[in-house]
Amino acid sequence: MATRIFIDGEVGTTGLQIKSRLATRTDLDFISLGEEKRKDAAARREALNEADVVVLCLPDDAAREAVALIDNDRTRVIDASTAHRVADGWTYGFPEMTPSQKQQISGAMRVTNPGCYPTGMIALVRPLVDAGLVPSGWPLTVNAVSGYSGGGKGMIAEFEDETASNFTKDNYRTYALTLAHKHVPEMQAYGGLAHPPLFAPAVGRYAQGMIVDVPLQLWALDGAPTPDALRDVLATHFEGRQFVSVASAAETDAMKGLDPEGLNGTNRLKLFVFGNEATQQARLVALLDNLGKGASGQAVQCLNIMIGAEEGLGVDL
Template identity: 70%
Template sequence: MSTKIFIDGEAGTTGLQIRSRLDSRTDLEMIRLEGPARKDESARREAINESDIVILCLPDEAAREAVSLIARDHVRVIDASTAYRTAQGWVYGFPEMAPGQHRAIAAAQRVTNPGCYPTGAIALLRPLVEHGIVPKGWPVTVNAVSGYSGGGKSLIAAFEDPAASNHTTDNFRIYALGLGHKHIAEMQLYCDLHHPPLFAPSVGRFAQGMIVEVPLQLWALPGATGPDEIRDILEGAYRDSYFVEVASREETEALSSLDPERLNGTNRLKLFVFGNEELGQARLVALLDNLGKGASGQAVQNLNIMIGVDEATGL
């Protein structure tokens, strides 16, 4: 018996990517609304309650409204918005984050898909915090650059459509200059930090791809820590992971640059530890596709886990 899936908001960037990954699946029955029905509340209510799993690809308020339309206990949810990222009763949908997270997702009724930036930051930081390498009270900085698809239809139009009212010729821009960003809360919570990290996001003139970086002054950390020890901890944390990989010392030292588009079209997440022993410094870097492991790919991985098939199915 196939699993019934409804993507609420499938016409958006994330929804289209999820749909493209599910279209060829024979183990799923897709429920679809066409045209005006997509925004008709009664039609959406019926589709949501007819489904086994509904995937929400909506703005936060619309996602909350969609959850309020659920009337049947059997309906499970994967929400790609930020509405429930730190909410009680929702399981954080980053399967590799911690031992037992995979099992928690498999049993969950409500799964909140992680943000793209937090996926990289948490993957780098959480194991180091757990091992006491980075103290929970440490003043953490997270720098990042994403392709413009991460900003949705409006930002895509700004970079691609000369006729758009917000059209830009910028090749690179920083943003969130007020030092507030909707992803900071989940970074702090799931990295188990006492203070919000200083988050410095930016966007470049490329459609998708992402680099998330955590710089560390190793000489200032409480323990005597080097790049190799950090790499060993990360390798241990993700040794059995299908999608998360830690670059070897040899691979890392052979690199002179890193392309944020390198993993586009995949659900992979690759971690690098660039270090200078003499200076006592390190740059921890996560590379991923912001629309893959950072959004739609991760949602499909969570879906696979929830329905009990191989987590790499369709990925």
């Protein structure tokens, strides 16, 4: 029997991407509301309770409201919003984060899809914290740049619609200058950190793709680990994973730069350790599509795990 799926918010940026990835699936039965019923509470309640799995692609408050409308103990939920990222009773939907995470997701009733920036940061940091190379109390800085699609329809219009009142010609913009970005709590919680990292995000004039960069002064860490030691821990942690890979030393040594659009349209996440042994410094860098492994691709991956389908089915566009 096909799994009944309801994407609440299917016309938003993430919803459209998820729908595209699932469009050819024959093992799924889609519940869809017409435009006139998408904001009808009774129609949404019926759809939410009729579905086997609900995928929420909504603003935070609307996502909380949707969960409250589910009055049965059968419907499972994947929430792509920030609303439940660090909430009790929700499983974090990053299957590669720990050795047991995929199994936890497979049996979970409530899964919160990770943020795009945290996916890259946690992949770089959590294995090193767990291995003891980076202390949980270390004062981490996270620099990152994303395509403007990460800001949803509003920011897309700001960069693409020349008739919009807020149209911008900015090529690059740093933001979250109050140091209170909504992704910081999950970075701290799932990065295994005792303190919030200093997060410095930016947006560039390109649609999608992301680089997350964590600099480390290796000389200040206990034992002064080498770049190779960091790379070995990451490579061991993600060995055999379908969607996460670690670049070799030979590959990083040959690189002159990194294109943030390099993995667009995929659910892949690639990690790099750039190091200078003479200065005992390193840059941990993650490359991903903010709409792929950073959003809709990862949601589809979690859906596959939850319903027992092949993990990679339909995750790439």
